[in-house]
Amino acid sequence: MSVLAFLIPVTVAMGALGLAAFFWSLRNGQYEDLSGDAERILFDAQDRPLTPQRATPRRDTTSKETTT
Secondary structure, three states: OHHHHHHHHHHHHHHHHHHHHHHHHHHOOOOOOHHHHHHHHHOOOOOOOOOOOOOOOOOOOOOOOOOO
């Protein structure tokens, strides 16, 4: 039981520290451009998007009609 008297305040303090770090990162603009970094990593400057191809209609193969 004495261990809980130590662990509970430590856990609350760690949670408060994590919350304070999160709010600090919000104030300093860490989440301003979420997609920009991901796109800079994946694409080079000379890359361009692919042109979409026209979809061809598919035949319906789910119905199994048989003629007798």
